[in-house]
Amino acid sequence: MNKLILPVAIFVSVILAGKLAEHFGLEGSWKIGVLCLVAACVQIAVNRIQRSRQHKAQR
Numbered sequence: 001m002n003k004l005i006l007p008v009a010i011f012v013s014v015i016l017a018g019k020l021a022e023h024f025g026l027e028g029s030w031k032i033g034v035l036c037l038v039a040a041c042v043q044i045a046v047n048r049i050q051r052s053r054q055h056k057a058q059r
Helices: 002-023 029-058
Strands: none
Touching: 002 029
């Protein structure tokens, strides 16, 4: 179950960011850049949350 959290979080956040990018009229490389940035930020955030939970569980 924990292995599915990251892909699902990235998928949902990229879909939402894509909808927002379309709403604001971003096109081409700007839209791709925003989607990549969102995916990277979500990956970092989820990894930090999972590491902190594992660290707390080991204590």
